[in-house]
Amino acid sequence: MLADLALPVPLETGIGIVTLRRAHPDDTAAIIALLADDAISAARGDTASVDDLPAYAAGLESVLADASNDLLVAEHDDAVIGTFQLTRIPGMSRRGATRLLIEAVRVRSDLRSSGVGSALMRWIMDVATAELDSPMVQLTSDAQRVEAHRFYERLGFAGSHKGFKYSAPNQGR
Numbered sequence: 001m002l003a004d005l006a007l008p009v010p011l012e013t014g015i016g017i018v019t020l021r022r023a024h025p026d027d028t029a030a031i032i033a034l035l036a037d038d039a040i041s042a043a044r045g046d047t048a049s050v051d052d053l054p055a056y057a058a059g060l061e062s063v064l065a066d067a068s069n070d071l072l073v074a075e076h077d078d079a080v081i082g083t084f085q086l087t088r089i090p091g092m093s094r095r096g097a098t099r100l101l102i103e104a105v106r107v108r109s110d111l112r113s114s115g116v117g118s119a120l121m122r123w124i125m126d127v128a129t130a131e132l133d134s135p136m137v138q139l140t141s142d143a144q145r146v147e148a149h150r151f152y153e154r155l156g157f158a159g160s161h162k163g164f165k166y167s168a169p170n171q172g173r
Helices: 025-036 039-043 050-065 116-131 146-154
Strands: 009-013 016-022 069-076 079-089 099-107 136-139
Touching: 009 116, 016 116, 025 039, 025 050, 025 069, 025 079, 025 099, 050 069, 069 116, 079 116, 099 116, 116 136, 116 146
Parallel strands: 099 136
Antiparallel strands: 009 016, 016 069, 069 079, 079 099
């Protein structure tokens, strides 16, 4: 279970120590701002509109209530500066291996290339995989995110698969 992760933890970055901890409902506005601080997410509707706050709050509540999911935030100087969602997926392939899926990785735009993203990802790769007995970490990244792809490759991720999505009509999102 993701609740077994030993959090909060300090992470060394280029801006100093960043605290990685579980998100809580009071973080909703900061997480929305991180999503909207990304051009691709903003184009999909993550615009940090006050009108959308109830939908995001419900989403965060659902993630936190699901034992296979967690939403973590990186905090520095009392401000949320990064976030990602982590999902533990038990499976049958690879001899019953469990995978960790990383989604919605965001670091505040003025702090990109400061080592924050690397520290978050290395924590997942080193600590979370060991604590959760998950030999594989996977993620998807929008095809337009060429810089992010280079970042993930530098960390040792391989672009091994092609992803597909289907958006159900009339679902409101």
